[in-house]
Amino acid sequence: xxxxxxAEFWSREEIERAQLVRLRNVVGQAMRSPFYAKRLKxxxxxxxxxxxxxxxxxxxxxxxxxxxxxxxxxLNTLPQCEMVRMHASSGTTGSPTVIHYTQNDLNLWxxxxxxxxxxxxxxxxxxxQNITGYGLFTGGLGLHYGAERLGCxxxxxxxxxxxxxxxxxxxxxxxVAHIIPSYALYFGAALRDSGEDAKNLALxxxxxxxxxxxxxxxxxxxxxxxxxxxxxxxxxxxxxxxVAFECVQQAGMHVWEDAFIAEIVDPDTLEPVAxxxxxxxxxxxxxxxxxxxxRYRTKDLTRFIPGECACGRHHRRIDRILGRADDMLIIKGxxxxxxxxxxxLMSFPEVGENYQxxxxxxxxxxxxxxxxxxxxxxxxxxxxxxRDLQKRITNKLRDEVLITPRVDLVQNNGLPKAExxxxxxxxxxxx
Amino acid sequence: xxxxxxAEFWSREEIERAQLVRLRNVVGQAMRSPFYAKRLKxxxxxxxxxxxxxxxxxxxxxxxxxxxxxxxxxLNTLPQCEMVRMHASSGTTGSPTVIHYTQNDLNLWxxxxxxxxxxxxxxxxxxxQNITGYGLFTGGLGLHYGAERLGCxxxxxxxxxxxxxxxxxxxxxxxVAHIIPSYALYFGAALRDSGEDAKNLALxxxxxxxxxxxxxxxxxxxxxxxxxxxxxxxxxxxxxxxVAFECVQQAGMHVWEDAFIAEIVDPDTLEPVAxxxxxxxxxxxxxxxxxxxxRYRTKDLTRFIPGECACGRHHRRIDRILGRADDMLIIKGxxxxxxxxxxxLMSFPEVGENYQxxxxxxxxxxxxxxxxxxxxxxxxxxxxxxRDLQKRITNKLRDEVLITPRVDLVQNNGLPKAExxxxxxxxxxxx
Ligand SMILES: [Zn+2]
Ligand SMILES: [Zn+2]
Numbered sequence: 001x002x003x004x005x006x007a008e009f010w011s012r013e014e015i016e017r018a019q020l021v022r023l024r025n026v027v028g029q030a031m032r033s034p035f036y037a038k039r040l041k042x043x044x045x046x047x048x049x050x051x052x053x054x055x056x057x058x059x060x061x062x063x064x065x066x067x068x069x070x071x072x073x074x075l076n077t078l079p080q081c082e083m084v085r086m087h088a089s090s091g092t093t094g095s096p097t098v099i100h101y102t103q104n105d106l107n108l109w110x111x112x113x114x115x116x117x118x119x120x121x122x123x124x125x126x127x128x129q130n131i132t133g134y135g136l137f138t139g140g141l142g143l144h145y146g147a148e149r150l151g152c153x154x155x156x157x158x159x160x161x162x163x164x165x166x167x168x169x170x171x172x173x174x175x176v177a178h179i180i181p182s183y184a185l186y187f188g189a190a191l192r193d194s195g196e197d198a199k200n201l202a203l204x205x206x207x208x209x210x211x212x213x214x215x216x217x218x219x220x221x222x223x224x225x226x227x228x229x230x231x232x233x234x235x236x237x238x239x240x241x242x243v244a245f246e247c248v249q250q251a252g253m254h255v256w257e258d259a260f261i262a263e264i265v266d267p268d269t270l271e272p273v274a275x276x277x278x279x280x281x282x283x284x285x286x287x288x289x290x291x292x293x294x295r296y297r298t299k300d301l302t303r304f305i306p307g308e309c310a311c312g313r314h315h316r317r318i319d320r321i322l323g324r325a326d327d328m329l330i331i332k333g334x335x336x337x338x339x340x341x342x343x344x345l346m347s348f349p350e351v352g353e354n355y356q357x358x359x360x361x362x363x364x365x366x367x368x369x370x371x372x373x374x375x376x377x378x379x380x381x382x383x384x385x386x387r388d389l390q391k392r393i394t395n396k397l398r399d400e401v402l403i404t405p406r407v408d409l410v411q412n413n414g415l416p417k418a419e420x421x422x423x424x425x426x427x428x429x430x431x
Numbered sequence: 432x433x434x435x436x437x438a439e440f441w442s443r444e445e446i447e448r449a450q451l452v453r454l455r456n457v458v459g460q461a462m463r464s465p466f467y468a469k470r471l472k473x474x475x476x477x478x479x480x481x482x483x484x485x486x487x488x489x490x491x492x493x494x495x496x497x498x499x500x501x502x503x504x505x506l507n508t509l510p511q512c513e514m515v516r517m518h519a520s521s522g523t524t525g526s527p528t529v530i531h532y533t534q535n536d537l538n539l540w541x542x543x544x545x546x547x548x549x550x551x552x553x554x555x556x557x558x559x560q561n562i563t564g565y566g567l568f569t570g571g572l573g574l575h576y577g578a579e580r581l582g583c584x585x586x587x588x589x590x591x592x593x594x595x596x597x598x599x600x601x602x603x604x605x606x607v608a609h610i611i612p613s614y615a616l617y618f619g620a621a622l623r624d625s626g627e628d629a630k631n632l633a634l635x636x637x638x639x640x641x642x643x644x645x646x647x648x649x650x651x652x653x654x655x656x657x658x659x660x661x662x663x664x665x666x667x668x669x670x671x672x673x674v675a676f677e678c679v680q681q682a683g684m685h686v687w688e689d690a691f692i693a694e695i696v697d698p699d700t701l702e703p704v705a706x707x708x709x710x711x712x713x714x715x716x717x718x719x720x721x722x723x724x725x726r727y728r729t730k731d732l733t734r735f736i737p738g739e740c741a742c743g744r745h746h747r748r749i750d751r752i753l754g755r756a757d758d759m760l761i762i763k764g765x766x767x768x769x770x771x772x773x774x775x776l777m778s779f780p781e782v783g784e785n786y787q788x789x790x791x792x793x794x795x796x797x798x799x800x801x802x803x804x805x806x807x808x809x810x811x812x813x814x815x816x817x818r819d820l821q822k823r824i825t826n827k828l829r830d831e832v833l834i835t836p837r838v839d840l841v842q843n844n845g846l847p848k849a850e851x852x853x854x855x856x857x858x859x860x861x862x
Binding site: 071072080081083084085086087088100103124125127133134135136140141148151152153154155156157158168171172 | 502503511512514515516517518519531534555556558564565566567571572579582583584585586587588589599602603
């Protein structure tokens, strides 16, 4: 099979051998920064103390607050004149999170990005329309450099201006677009409303990322634009995009484990979760020179998808992002993520758009109650039908979250509608 | 003297020898496009027919309308798979003007851009804040790649958000900024209003372009930001920025004549103007592979600055852009540009902000009348003082535009003020 670089098809053994060598190397590099010099010394970590990959867990985690506390350059391992790029998170409060890159770091990033795009079939002959913001946000320049590495005709279209985007897409026979999922839906609807058949466009691939989205959203994008849509995962702390990417199997995103160590941990205990269970993704840069980051708590919830991918790559796959670790609920000692509940509910065709998770306390015991709206046509008089539905929802939720919730079926529009964002979780344990 | 590449300091002879070789070469390349194949054949032009540099004038000019008529790719000399970038003018009407680049074209563009920045002292140690839009506009990515070539720490800040720009500038000790003149004035005023002394910033160089502006604006930017501000000239049809750039003498912009042939012609007759006279800049790409453009009518008015530059470079200098060819007036067979008149008027400290150029016809002869507001403190009772001022303005205008205008001195606020943009030229010849 054609591949962008050899590491793309390394065996597990090759990956893990390289990971250990690179982990020792990056820890040595990290110790050249003021922050890690202190942090690693306190933890008794030095390259030679790392005997196996499992020893990565001896390294203390790094948080967003750590990065903020080191603003502007406390994690840099090299003098500023060696740095050639800076990106920063927009951030809503406090100091932004800042990432510095050397030329080597940029080259590696472009290579990883090119590998992602190549994996889903992007080639030199393609016309690549980059419909995302450039600037400090890593999404735009990240894919721009990846496409340049592949030799695509890159159109730095930037975001917005649907009419112009469509004109470019038609007139230059764009074959690949990078687009955020919410705009892809909007754009697809605009295309449909324009009366033009998506099949007349040359577009065949959409690269979608930067926003959590559901499988339903992906399918809708694929229908509206008549494309294959591939999920992209990244964060500026790990370069930007190019961290994990779906292959053509569309069965999870391969994390490039020659460049990163990925762990999934319980956000509460920081212990690894069992194979296939949901937890917080923790990432280590293995090759970054200017600003290595060790065991970064991404706050993103996902799980490793067990088993081998049919594509033949051995880099492990993560599931789409299932939410933020901050949203985690702990009920009877079990971690529950609202997104898990939502996914189960939405798999029932009878279920409407609104639901609510209510935490209750009864006889000193925490309980979880799920109130869910049923579509009008399914809210029938026959109680047996409704009781059967209630039972099926309860069982499926129990299978997923491992405790048995109480499920209330509510008629359509029966739940309070908040202005704007719905309040999905109500904690009534204190009252 | 340190230079970015040897061509920067070529002698006139070296420049002109290379120009002839490259002109023949680029004409041969251009003929591979459908548009020039036809156009050049009709004009009887082939590489071997070009015996001297003066023969460039035998080549028909290319206009923006030509580019539009060839939308989307009629000027391309190579199949699309050889193209790696597309930029487009935003344009207000009709099809956009589209430029395609091969990887070689991008490399050359980045080299020229790096040469410009290096010329004014930008070095690897600099922190470069790129305060301009990325995307289809060539300004952002143009300087981005130039800075990358030099190894600067590039901060792709993008436009707007003054508070964040200032925070970045302070926290990362930005030394070089790319900023459009109008925003530089706004930004400088915001800095002053914040109570911070510009001298406390590390900023030492501002690269300003993309908008015509006066010497007064440049001086104001230099004062407000405590920097040296260097003028940049470019247009997407000639790659983007990197066509002409000021050296530290700040006495006109060196056109990189190893990469372009620059001519200044009478917009009406297309004949070359006399040395030092104002006319329309006509440009030919000498090295572009994917989409050469021959004798492009930029519509920009400027003049060659006579004589050698004190910096020792032999690439000829153009003056700042003095307006658009479309604004040209023809009076008694003489071309007059409103911006010329404005520059003369504004050199008198007695002159206020408002003026008007009125075209009149008297006994079948065209006349030009210049009405100019005089500041309140200078509009004195003593008619001798005013008559003396009137005479001095008349003489200086005559020296510049070569015909003698009538000059009316008007008291402050004595001229009509239009909403928004002032109407500078009134043609009353028909009435
Ligand atoms: Zn796969
Ligand atoms: Zn000079």
